[in-house]
Amino acid sequence: DQQVKQNSPSLSVQEGRISILNCDYTNSMFDYFLWYKKYPAEGPTFLISISSIKDKNEDGRFTVFLNKSAKHLSLHIVPSQPGDSAVYFCAASGYGNKLVFGAGTILRVKS
């Protein structure tokens, strides 16, 4: 049973517009929620995270929102750029930094 779900396999957005990637989780014991970005033939790289005690974290063009009652988080990218085209993985962290990942969403930003 998947504890972290990304229900949209892909998303296409026009350059300059907002990209919204969504993620749902089932385990209320997760401490941190994270987004990783992955380019082809490279390893995933950390993008942004949020503690379970917060509801928003912002870093430049990237903002993550956490709704604990709905067990839902989202990543907003504003404005979207062609270099943002990648696979985005949602992840949740428990003890020992053991991450549980979603299946990923392929973001394509069209110029």
Next chain:
Amino acid sequence: DAGITQSPRHKVTETGTPVTLRCHQTENHRYMYWYRQDPGHGLRLIHYSYGVKDTDKGEVSDGYSVSRSKTEDFLLTLESATSSQTSVYFCAISEGQNTGELFFGEGSRLTVL
């Protein structure tokens, strides 16, 4: 960038043969992890280590073993490779601060024929 090196980067092998993937770090991080990435599944944890000779299983550990005799090296072994183990394998490291931030290697693509 975190100093993580995976070897080999690409390997093709036959069913039933043993395979060992190596992860080497220069960051002196305590925690090391092996994940596999498959379409539709994201990344799934195979095994992890929280210190030299201290390892534990992840969610997809069947058919895999690991060893960590030195802080810098974490080996993943497939004793008898099967086609279902065709995947991209990623090693990751962390300082273990429970924040979830991992640094990943570039991956090892394994094909089992």
